Structure formats: structure tokens, C-alpha cells
Amino acid sequence: MNPAYSVIFFTTASGLGYGLLAFIGVFVSLGLLPADRWLGLWGLGVALAAITFGLLASTFHLGHPERAWRAVTQWRSSWLAREGVVALLTYVPAAVLGISWVFFEQISGGIALAALLVAVTSTITVYCTGMIYASIKAIPAWHQTAVPVNYVLLAAMTGAVWFLALLHIFDLPTVPVTVIAVVLLVFGLAAKMNYWRQNDDAPVTSTSGTATGLSELGDVRLLETPNTSANYLNKEMGFKVARKHAVKLRRIAIATGFVVPIIFVILAALASGISAVFFSLFAAIIMMIGIVTERWLFFAEARHVVNLYYGETTI
């Protein structure tokens, strides 16, 4: 599939934002964060900025962004609409939490409940994002339960690492979140490697024989394409550039998205003061390079069965 930059930016930025929002929500609801307005402003500010820019970016690839409001109407059948609904709903408790925290430094009682709600809707939003892809049968690499699980896991992972950086910046206790971040980085890496291995060894779903129904005659191969130059289907579904470099890109994703962040999260725990802040921020930023690479591969490596009509013989 053609990896559109706007969708890669949206899924990675909103994953980070909702992950961070969920951690803030859970920690506020458990009474583990101080009511300091600057912590609230920076924490919720970074999370909501990532989410909002992500959502706006996702409308850039639309043919008619001005009609984007319609995309919440069909939640009964469409995972994309469900994602839109829950994404917008999340702003309500997030606004309650944000206003109370930043203006009144009040985050207990009913506000703690709003914080918990923020965590719940954030998680559901990311799950919906994963289900948009998992619901597509025509792309076997996406049509599996591992996809929404990985989306939620990687959102939690990126959120945890950024949350940790925030705690270092505000000089708050970091040991529990350091442990959570390392565990999520390890689980995230394991899940991603498992996903890649599964897809490499996946059984064939469809062939040029089933696509044409001619398999009884023997091997089916394309003789002539209908079009002399690339059409929409070839450009949108026939993307091959990243597949060519998949092994190298996977190594880059593993190193920058998981391994290096683990090292720097631990270094930050061992250091103190400004160097701890530096290490934790470095872990958070380099992790995003890895996650963007991972997301690029998620799209570019996924093969659509329509390519069976354009020369591929098994998918």
C-alpha cells in the first residue's frame, strides 16, 4: 500500500498523544500526580497538541476536507467513523480535566473520574484506529487481531516514554514509570517482531488463479495489463519501494524505536538533574523516528490482493 505521509503522521502522533493522555488520566485518577498547573499545562498540552495535529493531518489526504464532519455519522458500520466519534468524545473529559487542573489546580474527586474517562476513551480511540486496518480482508497482512493489539501496545509504549520524560522534567518520582516504559518497550518490540515473522511466513490467501477463477487450466499469469501507464490502483495499492529495503528498514525501526530508547530510559533512571531530562527526552525523540519507520513499513509492506490482477501471482 502507498504509505501516505499524512496517515503515517496521524497514526504515530495520535498514538503518542492518546498514550500520554491515558497515562496522565490513570495517574491523576489514582492521585499519583501533583495538582501543579504547569505539569497539567505541559502534559495535557503536549498530548492534545499531538492528537489535534494528527487529526488535522489525517484530513489533509482527503479529497474534501470540508466534509470531514460527515465522517462521524456511520459509526454503526464503519471503524473509521467509530474512531472519529471516540476521538472527539475524548476532548470532553480532557477539557474538564485540563480546565480544572490548569486554572483551579483541582484534580481530585469528580475530576479524577474525568481523568479515568480520558484514559478509557483514549484507549478505545487507538483500538478503533487499529480496527480500521484489521477490518480490511483485501489486505491479509492487516486482517488479523495482532494489528489492533499492536496499535494499542505501541501507543501505550510511546505514551509511557513521553510521560517519563515529563516526570523527569518536573523532577517527580520516576521509578514506577521507568519500569512500565521498559516493559512496554520490550513487549512492543516482541509484538512487532512477531508480527513481521508471522507475515513473512503467512500462508497464501489468494492467487491469480482464485482472482480470475482460471486455476483449473493451470498456472495463471498476466499477459496484458488494461492500461499502458499506471492507474489509480497501481499507484495506491501497488507501492513497492519500501518492500525492497524492508530488511534494512526493520533494523532501523528495531534500533531507534525500541533498543536505543530502552538504553536511554535506563540511563535516565541512573542519572539525575539535567542529564536525566536529556536522556529521557532523547529516548522519546529517537523512539518516534523508529515508530515512524515502523508505521511506514506497516503500510508499504502490506500487499493488496488487487495486485493479483496486475502481475502478482500469490498474496
Place this chain on the structure above:
Amino acid sequence: MTSLPANPSPTKLGLVVDLDICVGCHACAVNCKEWNTGGYHAPLTDTNPYGTDPSGVWFNRVHAFEAGEGKAGRTVHFPRSCLHCEDAPCVTVCPTGASYKRDEDGIVLIDESMCIGCKLCSWSCPYGAREYDADVGVMKKCTLCIDRIYNENMEIVDRVPACVATCPAGARHFGDLGDPASDVSRLVVDRDGYDLMPEMEIRPTNKYLPPRPRRDEDGAITAATSMEDASPEGGFLGWVDKLLSGAGDVK
């Protein structure tokens, strides 16, 4: 509403494509383009049509495949268009309600005025039936020529999809595949019509008819066997043949 019809009508309008007859002339694709660029989804935009890299929206595209090896191998021309699936995933993924399946005849359509151009429907279609018109910013697809088949301003004989009307070989048939007594349904039964990619489990309405088997085993077309024997044995013709035959005759 992008939910599939809760109580679909038994009528399922669709096409039957005969791969035995199709000669790959592309007339169906061209007439489709000609009709529809002035029809429901008008225009079917072309970009750079006279340049070195032309591109454009088509609802029907004709591929050619080779199947099998050597003498038994076949060249099969393969028109591909929307199959108006019963469990159309392009309908349920649509977030806006632009994509829908009609209750009364099962035709899958797009309401362009509600389409945001997110392209998700084209991702969900295994058959590549939907194409994005970058010029207008919306998705477009085969309408089964809804503006012909119900068009009371046209002669009844012309109220068929443009691809069917134009096919010079008679390889395309239009009708109600929900009615087991219809001509198209009987054709499907008689000729072992089949679904494309049945493993996708989305129950396409359109059916394809396979190329007929060869008439003998070594793959040669043996039409000559049906001709009269030039040297009959016995009977009246045998007596005439013996009487008239002589040295130097052409056998």
C-alpha cells in the same frame, strides 16, 4: 446509511461475463467510459490524456491472462468491473454514508456529494472496482448504468448497461441474478459460473463463465471430425465412391 440492507430485496441485478466468448476488444470498457463520462458520475476525468503518462478513471478494465502450459495453455481476456457484492465491504467501511447498497436491486452506489475522498472503500475492495477522481476529490465506481437500465426515455432494448449493449461478441449479459428462473441465472447454472476470489467471502453478485473445455485431449481444435468422411465404406455412398474412384484421383 452504510449498513448493508437489513431486508434486501430478492432482486440482485448484475452481470455475467463469458470468458469463453470475450475477445478482448475493450469495446465494453470504451463504451462504459463514453456513457459514464456523461452519466451519473460525470465526468470520468482524464489527466494528461495526450501526454506520455496518461491517467484516468475507468469503471471497467480488460486484462488478458495466460493459463496453463503448451498446447493446453489458453489466453483468456478478462474484463474486470464492480461485482456489486452482497456483503460489500466498500459500503460498510464508509464513514460518511456516501457509499451505499440499494435495497431494491442491490446496486452499490456512491453519493458524490457526501464523499470525503478518504479512499478507504477502494482499500477494502479486493477487485479494484473503485477509482479515485483526483480532479473532483471523490471516489467513483460502476453504477451498473443505473441511468440506462431504468431510463424510460430509452427504448426497452437499450435499457441495459453500456458494456452489455456494445459487446460485439455477446460475452456480457445483464439481468436479475436473484431470480433462479432468469436467463442470466440459468446461464450461470448451465455453464458453471463462479465467483471471483470466493475466499474473500463477500458474495459478489456478478458471475464469470469459464472458457469451455477443449474438444479433445491433445489440445488441438478438431472441428474436421464433424465433416463427412471423404472415403466412406459400404452403403450407397461407398458404392458411388468405389465406382467413381480411379488411379490418380485426389483422396
